[in-house]
Amino acid sequence: MNSALTSSGVELSKGFLGTKVLSNGGPHSSNIRSGSAKAFTTPRNYPSISCSNARGRRLRPAAVAVEKETKVGNSDQEVQNGFANGTATANGAANGAANIRDTILQEPKNVSVYDYPDPAGPRSVHNYMELVPDFLTDDGGPPRWFSPVVPAPPVDAPTLFFLPGMDGTGLGLILHYETLGRLFNMQCLHIPVRDRTPFTGLLKIAEEAVLEEYARRPKSPIYLIGDSFGGALALSVAARNPKIDLILVLANPATSFDRSQLQPLFPLLQATPSELFGVVPYLLSFIMGDPIKMAEARVKNDSSPAEKALELRESLLSLLPTLPTLAEVVPKEALLWKLKLLHSAALYTNSRLHAVRAEVLLLVSGKDQMLPSADEAKRLRKILPNCRTRYFKDSGHSLLLEGGINLASVIKGAGFYRRGRTLDPITDFIVPNQDEFDAAYIKNAKLIAQATSPVFFSTKENGEVEQGLSNIPNDRPVLFVGNHMYMGLDLSLVVYQVFKERGIMIRGLAHPVLFETKMEEDLQESTMTDLFRNFGAVPVSGKTMFKLLKSGYSTLLYPGGAREALHRKGEAHQIFWPERSEFVRMAARFGCTIVPVSTVGEDDLIDIILDLNDLRNIPTFEERFTLPTTNIRGDLNGEVADQPLHFPFAAPKLAPGRLYVKFGKPIITAGREKELQQDREQAQAIYKQVEGDVRSGLEYLQWKRQEDPYRQFGPRFLYERRAGGDAQAPTFEP
Numbered sequence: 001m002n003s004a005l006t007s008s009g010v011e012l013s014k015g016f017l018g019t020k021v022l023s024n025g026g027p028h029s030s031n032i033r034s035g036s037a038k039a040f041t042t043p044r045n046y047p048s049i050s051c052s053n054a055r056g057r058r059l060r061p062a063a064v065a066v067e068k069e070t071k072v073g074n075s076d077q078e079v080q081n082g083f084a085n086g087t088a089t090a091n092g093a094a095n096g097a098a099n100i101r102d103t104i105l106q107e108p109k110n111v112s113v114y115d116y117p118d119p120a121g122p123r124s125v126h127n128y129m130e131l132v133p134d135f136l137t138d139d140g141g142p143p144r145w146f147s148p149v150v151p152a153p154p155v156d157a158p159t160l161f162f163l164p165g166m167d168g169t170g171l172g173l174i175l176h177y178e179t180l181g182r183l184f185n186m187q188c189l190h191i192p193v194r195d196r197t198p199f200t201g202l203l204k205i206a207e208e209a210v211l212e213e214y215a216r217r218p219k220s221p222i223y224l225i226g227d228s229f230g231g232a233l234a235l236s237v238a239a240r241n242p243k244i245d246l247i248l249v250l251a252n253p254a255t256s257f258d259r260s261q262l263q264p265l266f267p268l269l270q271a272t273p274s275e276l277f278g279v280v281p282y283l284l285s286f287i288m289g290d291p292i293k294m295a296e297a298r299v300k301n302d303s304s305p306a307e308k309a310l311e312l313r314e315s316l317l318s319l320l321p322t323l324p325t326l327a328e329v330v331p332k333e334a335l336l337w338k339l340k341l342l343h344s345a346a347l348y349t350n351s352r353l354h355a356v357r358a359e360v361l362l363l364v365s366g367k368d369q370m371l372p373s374a375d376e377a378k379r380l381r382k383i384l385p386n387c388r389t390r391y392f393k394d395s396g397h398s399l400l401l402e403g404g405i406n407l408a409s410v411i412k413g414a415g416f417y418r419r420g421r422t423l424d425p426i427t428d429f430i431v432p433n434q435d436e437f438d439a440a441y442i443k444n445a446k447l448i449a450q451a452t453s454p455v456f457f458s459t460k461e462n463g464e465v466e467q468g469l470s471n472i473p474n475d476r477p478v479l480f481v482g483n484h485m486y487m488g489l490d491l492s493l494v495v496y497q498v499f500k501e502r503g504i505m506i507r508g509l510a511h512p513v514l515f516e517t518k519m520e521e522d523l524q525e526s527t528m529t530d531l532f533r534n535f536g537a538v539p540v541s542g543k544t545m546f547k548l549l550k551s552g553y554s555t556l557l558y559p560g561g562a563r564e565a566l567h568r569k570g571e572a573h574q575i576f577w578p579e580r581s582e583f584v585r586m587a588a589r590f591g592c593t594i595v596p597v598s599t600v601g602e603d604d605l606i607d608i609i610l611d612l613n614d615l616r617n618i619p620t621f622e623e624r625f626t627l628p629t630t631n632i633r634g635d636l637n638g639e640v641a642d643q644p645l646h647f648p649f650a651a652p653k654l655a656p657g658r659l660y661v662k663f664g665k666p667i668i669t670a671g672r673e674k675e676l677q678q679d680r681e682q683a684q685a686i687y688k689q690v691e692g693d694v695r696s697g698l699e700y701l702q703w704k705r706q707e708d709p710y711r712q713f714g715p716r717f718l719y720e721r722r723a724g725g726d727a728q729a730p731t732f733e734p
Helices: 029-034 054-085 088-105 125-135 174-181 199-216 229-240 254-259 263-271 279-288 291-298 305-329 332-350 373-383 407-413 434-444 446-452 491-502 528-534 542-550 561-565 583-589 612-617 621-625 673-678 680-707 713-723
Strands: 019-022 144-148 159-163 185-190 222-227 246-251 359-365 387-392 455-459 465-467 478-482 506-510 554-557 593-600 606-610 649-652 660-663
Touching (some): 174 185, 185 199, 199 222, 199 229, 222 229, 254 332, 254 373, 359 407, 446 491, 478 583, 478 680, 491 554, 542 554, 542 583, 583 673, 593 680
Parallel strands (some): 359 387
Antiparallel strands (some): 606 649
């Protein structure tokens, strides 16, 4: 018997290949009992970058160079500290650090420890249907845990327990294995089809796994992802263990089962003849999920509309013949048992909701034909003290098996991913991979890019301007400092382009009000704030900027802040910076390179209808449309401080012009750390140099764009339509 495919003395089918199966004793049980569990080491203190497609692979050398440079810098610091102390022990440590430095420099340049092979195409419900037969072995139980084989997450990654829905297979996360595997150590509960463990027995199994993990790592949060029935199970575990740091992510929890729309039909199932029962799971599949939404998971994001239609058709046609497999997943006896299980789960859980203290994120479907999930979410929000929602208005009950949903991104975007007692937006951030970048770009920025056809320029050390971003250094962290377009229209385009061309993950600094959760609705859809969190934006403050630069992240700063982002009419391409700033001394402290950024084109894209002056002149408008927020720049005077946050009143132009972005000549602070730290006048001179470079960049682009034959929308649109594909109209010669 193959021990790798064995659990609780029962040989499992070869379908479990690709999973690590653990005994009923809970996750990690064999390792803990044998005393061979791996010790968790201190996490790396430099950011990781992982790319996952062909284009990403071309960026990896640059990404690895950043990691290598950071590690070399750490070793250099150890060397300096050691020799400075002068003791034999310190000198020995310094020599060791020097050897480590040499080893780092000799590492291969085209291999990243964060790299892993691409899956063979997008995962979809087809993968679920293919694996289900291998999970239907007639072993009668008991329930057990298995772990999908995915690349190892960070050493301090929290553990995630997946509690399945009515199918019980534990395969409900199959579309999300790779993305969740970058964040968590995953364990999935498998309940064999003929197992008859009552709800309290399943609760005991889940609770024992949680308690064992808590004993092993008491300072790490434990995640419970519950799908439907699993959602009720997760809430019960949380109610019984209020002192454990639990984070619950629940997809349409079955606490509302007794109010299901299908309750009148359930008694008929028992009277259905066995020979006719095979059609029941087939019909239930259409009730529990939208086959079209499920088939969409195989459709590639970057396909053209015609290609997407063809891929969806082929995916749907290949999916429909597999649906009868569900008759084996829930045969008549199993379905009747599971309906009773759902009833007891709802009763048990609802009687204990008052004891739940865990953080809860509800994933709610707007077209759930199985349960009244939307109404239930509103009810649970009133009962649970730490409960928030993410609403998917077009999704059905089987939310986790539908296309277009990245569960890892949802968790990170809602601010629910952390590795310690509290959320640290700096250290808990996981760099998105290329697939996540592409998906976010297609959803949030592609339309703007198609309308504006942005062009990017960078500057050589000799001052020569070139199209493209090849002159942006990526050998160490970069502090990008620029002018703020109205409402940050260019932000997503800049971040995406820099990552695409240079492999640099830029983390932005945004107004704290954007991260507030108190104003969220009962059925809150994903917002731009979710996107900001996913791509590393943090609330702006001197402390967060210091931590970003200290951690080795490249950072984007707009000194003009809200004053520029919500500027008045006629102020396009003007900058409003404070007289003094500390960002130069902060950048110098960590040897960061400063790159000025100038963006032009707003005046060709939008018309401001009402600005702050207009709101102040119209009675009650300022009070009605201004947010009651703390002035985070209260220590400043003048224009830059005179900008409360207000609702933007602007409209896009019907024929948008073009967007131009120029990255100025890099300003090197490495080697000048002490000079710029100690001499405020030198730091102020650098600050004025950066401000001057941004101004001159704005003037340069406004002058040169007059030479662009495709600045206007009409000629540019016709050119790019004729060229086809992703072709871009040419621009002026820099």
